[in-house]
Amino acid sequence: MGIDFTLSDRQRTLRDLVRTFAASIVRPISLQADRDKQVPEDLLLKIQMMGASMASMGGVRAELGGDDGGEAPTDKKPKSTNRTVMIAAEEMGWGDASVLLSLPGPGLGGPPVRSHGTAEQKKRFFSIFDDPTQLRWGSYGLTEPGAGSDVAAIQTTCRRDGDSWVLNGTKCYITNGARASWVVIFATVDPSLGRAGHRAFVVEQGTPGFSVGKIEDKLGLRASQTVELVLEDCRVPADNLLGGDERYAERAKAGFMAAMQTFDSTRPMVGIIAVGIGRAAYEHARDFVRDRYILTRPVPRYRVIADRLAQMKRRLDAARLLCWRAAWMADLGIPNSREASMAKAAGAQAAVSACTEAIDIVGAHGLFEDGEHALLCKWFRDIKVFDIFEGTGQIQRIVISKRLFEGLRGF
Numbered sequence: 001m002g003i004d005f006t007l008s009d010r011q012r013t014l015r016d017l018v019r020t021f022a023a024s025i026v027r028p029i030s031l032q033a034d035r036d037k038q039v040p041e042d043l044l045l046k047i048q049m050m051g052a053s054m055a056s057m058g059g060v061r062a063e064l065g066g067d068d069g070g071e072a073p074t075d076k077k078p079k080s081t082n083r084t085v086m087i088a089a090e091e092m093g094w095g096d097a098s099v100l101l102s103l104p105g106p107g108l109g110g111p112p113v114r115s116h117g118t119a120e121q122k123k124r125f126f127s128i129f130d131d132p133t134q135l136r137w138g139s140y141g142l143t144e145p146g147a148g149s150d151v152a153a154i155q156t157t158c159r160r161d162g163d164s165w166v167l168n169g170t171k172c173y174i175t176n177g178a179r180a181s182w183v184v185i186f187a188t189v190d191p192s193l194g195r196a197g198h199r200a201f202v203v204e205q206g207t208p209g210f211s212v213g214k215i216e217d218k219l220g221l222r223a224s225q226t227v228e229l230v231l232e233d234c235r236v237p238a239d240n241l242l243g244g245d246e247r248y249a250e251r252a253k254a255g256f257m258a259a260m261q262t263f264d265s266t267r268p269m270v271g272i273i274a275v276g277i278g279r280a281a282y283e284h285a286r287d288f289v290r291d292r293y294i295l296t297r298p299v300p301r302y303r304v305i306a307d308r309l310a311q312m313k314r315r316l317d318a319a320r321l322l323c324w325r326a327a328w329m330a331d332l333g334i335p336n337s338r339e340a341s342m343a344k345a346a347g348a349q350a351a352v353s354a355c356t357e358a359i360d361i362v363g364a365h366g367l368f369e370d371g372e373h374a375l376l377c378k379w380f381r382d383i384k385v386f387d388i389f390e391g392t393g394q395i396q397r398i399v400i401s402k403r404l405f406e407g408l409r410g411f
Contacts, residue, residue, distance in 0.1 A: 005324050011087055018088045022095025030096040033223040034378055039102040044135055048104055052132035082327035086272045093276025097382055098223035101175055105129055108140030109184040111265045112258040116243045125202055128181055139180035141171040141229055142259055149395045151259055152194045158187035167234040177227040178212045181205050186259055198255030200242040209234030220381035267340040267390050268326035271347025274386040275320050278351030281379050282312045285358035308357050315350035322346045338403035345396035348387040355380045
């Protein structure tokens, strides 16, 4: 089946609706939310209600990997959920990435529960999000102080004790971790086993021994909550082992695969949000040049600026297509680890470059947190982490190269 990125009428309607909402509601509160280090809950509730309304009209569910308005895929009309979510995510990233990351819902915890949870677990953990009048979050706990890019090195331990598992360890940089109703926590039965020792648990808020540590004060994405989570003899019911004992009996590396398959879903999402931020920076620089320069005049500097803007646009457009391709493959059930890493790496790099170039074009005033370029300064602070979380740019290039040379000696 050939790739067709033509937007459907529904997708164009969704894009235009989210773009209007981002421009009129999200963007105006962006700077204040950044200063307050939180997104107003009334705005989050408004977005959630809007998402529920779109879902009831045949739109797309708010959480990553939700259904596609109830329409089943066919040979003539394949599933398009991931592509549709990508379109909305870019517009929200253009509006404000912190707001997008703060949205209620399963968050990054959704994909592993959806792909590896039992039917009972899916019903139990997703049902809390059914009421659009209640703000609830899920979260994802993998990263540790000594294990970020090297997932196999996690040190959080788990041991079976009767009808429970006892977890000990610390997780860091967890988005929405302090307010999450539950968090998918990855631990190991024995660090010496590497990937084969990994297990995934759904740890619910209020579980004895499970607490919030430090709430991070960050350079960028300040309005998005990032926390440390601490597990001290945390006793988790055996029923909360993701997939149950049977899954690990069938496949030794089921826990590790749950983490990796989550990245295959979320890395393109990170890439497209970055594209949204980069597009915002590009448009800001473009409008600045349009209002202050006469590019048709034969002045070498003007030609250089025009070329830099053109290069920004080319890179962002190319990155968007890579993100769409990875999402298209996910919709069709085609393995996309390599393409997901390409999308994430390209999106982050193009956006970091766009924000840097935009600052260069507007000059020193782009570095001040007030004035006409305050948003550009914020985007410049926000964008760097997109080349770090969900696997650094260097890790993405390792994943890509391994996939390119699979089967060859030495790789």
